[in-house]
Amino acid sequence: MIYNKLFLNIIIRVSIITLNCAGIAYSLFRFGDWLLTLNLLALLALQLYLLVRSVNRTNYDLELFFSALENNDLSFSFKNKPVAPSHQKLLQRMNMMKEKINGLRRENEKQYHYFKALVENVGVGLMVCQSDGTVELFNEAGRRILGIPSITTLDQLDQYFEHLSDNLINTPSGQQIMMRLKILNNPVPISFKVNDYRFFDQPVRLISFQNIKNELDEQELESWQKLIRVLTHEIMNSTGPITSSIDTILEFLTDEDTGEVKKIEQITQNTVQDVLQGVSIIKERSLGLSEFVQNFRSLTMLPKIKPAKFSVEGLFNHIPFLFADEINSRKIEVEILVLPKNLELVADRKLIEQVIINLIHNSIDAVTNVAKKQICMKAFSDLNKHIVFQVIDNGKGITQELIDTIFVPFFTTKPNGSGIGLTLSREIMKLHGGTIKAFSEPGKETVFTLRF
Numbered sequence: 362m363i364y365n366k367l368f369l370n371i372i373i374r375v376s377i378i379t380l381n382c383a384g385i386a387y388s389l390f391r392f393g394d395w396l397l398t399l400n401l402l403a404l405l406a407l408q409l410y411l412l413v414r415s416v417n418r419t420n421y422d423l424e425l426f427f428s429a430l431e432n433n434d435l436s437f438s439f440k441n442k443p444v445a446p447s448h449q450k451l452l453q454r455m456n457m458m459k460e461k462i463n464g465l466r467r468e469n470e471k472q473y474h475y476f477k478a479l480v481e482n483v484g485v486g487l488m489v490c491q492s493d494g495t496v497e498l499f500n501e502a503g504r505r506i507l508g509i510p511s512i513t514t515l516d517q518l519d520q521y522f523e524h525l526s527d528n529l530i531n532t533p534s535g536q537q538i539m540m541r542l543k544i545l546n547n548p549v550p551i552s553f554k555v556n557d558y559r560f561f562d563q564p565v566r567l568i569s570f571q572n573i574k575n576e577l578d579e580q581e582l583e584s585w586q587k588l589i590r591v592l593t594h595e596i597m598n599s600t601g602p603i604t605s606s607i608d609t610i611l612e613f614l615t616d617e618d619t620g621e622v623k624k625i626e627q628i629t630q631n632t633v634q635d636v637l638q639g640v641s642i643i644k645e646r647s648l649g650l651s652e653f654v655q656n657f658r659s660l661t662m663l664p665k666i667k668p669a670k671f672s673v674e675g676l677f678n679h680i681p682f683l684f685a686d687e688i689n690s691r692k693i694e695v696e697i698l699v700l701p702k703n704l705e706l707v708a709d710r711k712l713i714e715q716v717i718i719n720l721i722h723n724s725i726d727a728v729t730n731v732a733k734k735q736i737c738m739k740a741f742s743d744l745n746k747h748i749v750f751q752v753i754d755n756g757k758g759i760t761q762e763l764i765d766t767i768f769v770p771f772f773t774t775k776p777n778g779s780g781i782g783l784t785l786s787r788e789i790m791k792l793h794g795g796t797i798k799a800f801s802e803p804g805k806e807t808v809f810t811l812r813f
């Protein structure tokens with residue numbers, strides 16, 4: 362609408378100027394009247410002046426408007442300005458645009474102060490830094506957790522904690538690391554998580570961190586409680602029969618009335634047989650207790666890893682040969698998927714093979730009562746370029762109540778199980794800086810995932 366009115370205004374002015382020029386030419390060559398010609402020339406000059414002034418006024422107001430926007434100065438106003446009606450419409454639209462921009466600015470400032478208050482009062486430490494190490498944001502919780510004042514560059518952290526900036530810079534995006542930092546002369550476990558983003562085409566790194574001492578203390582206490590329960594259960598299973606057998610032997614070899622040891626002639630062949638049976642029970646449970654202690658030692662005395670690069674497909678193809686008899690006799694379908702085929706891993710092959718053997722052994726037991734027995738070994742790289750192994754079976758599965766307990770030392774659901782296979786597997790993965798997790802839908806699928 363504004364454009365149409367301005368266009369019509371200019372057309373009218375140009376048309377009048379054109380008619381005026383035609384009138385000057387007509388009067389000069391038709392009548393030769395210089396006085397009329399001079400009046401028409403004066404009128405033409407006035408019309409040209411009004412046209413130029415109108416155009417310049419529009420250009421001036423537009424220049425003022427865009428310059429103010431460029432300099433973030435919205436204090437100007439075009440109200441109550443004596444101009445033509447068509448130009449007044451343009452000024453009204455510019456005033457409306459200014460008010461809308463002011464409204465958006467106020468809304469952005471409101472959101473900025475809201476998010477700033479939120480960031481400053483959140484309980485997690487937050488730090489945002491640019492690719493050159495410049496720190497754009499370092500909230501109050503972060504300063505309180507680390508016990509340091511505000512910083513402007515990431516390398517200033519090294520004044521308080523050695524090599525901390527290098528660790529935060531070199532940590533891949535999406536990864537979480539735990540470090541023990543000496544804060545106020547006390548070692549404190551701090552969990553850092555790093556994520557990379559792009560804001561307005563500028564790469565930034567968001568670092569969030571928090572003190573996890575309480576969480577670790579709770580987990581450690583819970584782990585000790587679970588371990589003590591299992592140790593108590595296993596020890597009582599062995600010492601109970603031993604104590605009972607000793608009491609029985611004492612009854613056989615002592616007089617019931619006097620409590621004195623029986624004489625040789627009072628001991629019958631049946632008594633000797635009962636004593637020997639009791640001694641056998643004591644020996645059996647003593648060996649079981651000794652085996653239990655040996656298994657416990659194996660968890661606390663893991664060997665040092667000897668990492669080397671090896672083919673994942675070669676490792677997977679070797680596993681079925683170790684279980685060839687059981688796989689063939691039970692008619693188990695074993696599938697191996699390695700993507701890409703030339704996938705390689707740097708790790709201690711013998712220890713990783715032991716982990717896979719433990720998982721395959723469990724899967725073979727799990728599919729015993731399944732009609733179509735299936736076990737799958739998969740290996741691939743995830744989105745973070747981490748190598749992932751998975752052992753999947755369609756066996757009976759693990760209930761949700763037990764899924765968090767299967768890695769507890771000596772916990773087992775098998776009658777003849779030792780309960781250290783999965784615990785040992787988890788410790789081996791920890792030695793490699795990796796994790797092992799279990800997911801199960803009973804009767805459908807059980808997946809053990811190793812992530813390096």
